[in-house]
Amino acid sequence: MTDTKGTGPVLEAEGVHLSFGSTPALRGADLTVERGEILAVMGPSGSGKSTLLHCLAGILVPDAGEIRFDGRRIDGLGESERSALRRDRFGFVFQFGQLVPELTAEENVALPLLLGGMRRAAAVQRARSWFGRLGLDGLEQRRSGELSGGQAQRVALARGLVAEPEILFTDEPTGALDSLTGEQVMALLVSAAREQGTTVLLVTHDARVAAYADREVVVRDGRVNSYSSPRVGS
């Protein structure tokens, strides 16, 4: 599938509408995401940020409009194709790391590789290489209940990036952390994503979190209606 990788925008939403029953969540959302950029999606509570992220990631299917990944429409794909796309090309980190409690930290990180068909020994070895990088040395065998919030979120970050996804989708990744720990997680997220050229879509309320992005957009009433200038030097 990588032969479809082009040079245009990596992800686009055009005229996307989605309602939950009679509640309109997206009302003609347009967004273009450039390859390799770190984009913060901001906006008030209930404005449609998470719904937009879920449409772009192929989790939700819009009622109308188009979603394109690498120039190819994904909104018309069936559930199994969208699920393969999410597994093979995308990574995810949410507010509460959502580690599998029965698995050790290193098994959690290895999970996307195992789901992608990598042999267990190779997957665990690759997962382990993330622990030093994220300041998690010695925690490989812990289960999620034995980790602090910041440690668990760094494990979730390693899991989101271990398969070198083209896009990392992340929704309030530091929302459950105190501000210092949140800043550390953001700094690690940004440096790891840049190192491997992963595009990041970052939904957040928090201007301090958005400050790590190259660019910010604001969602209001289901539309992406305000663009800030790209940061100098980005």
Ligand SMILES: Nc1ncnc2c1ncn2[C@@H]1O[C@H](COP(=O)(O)OP(=O)(O)OP(=O)(O)O)[C@@H](O)[C@H]1O
């Ligand atoms: N599963 C759902 N069922 C019904 N309504 C929903 C559902 N998910 C979202 N909504 C509604 O859609 C609208 C947009 O929600 P969304 O979660 O995308 O907003 P948000 O900007 O991410 O909000 P927040 O910042 O509070 O997380 C809101 O009115 C919300 O109540």
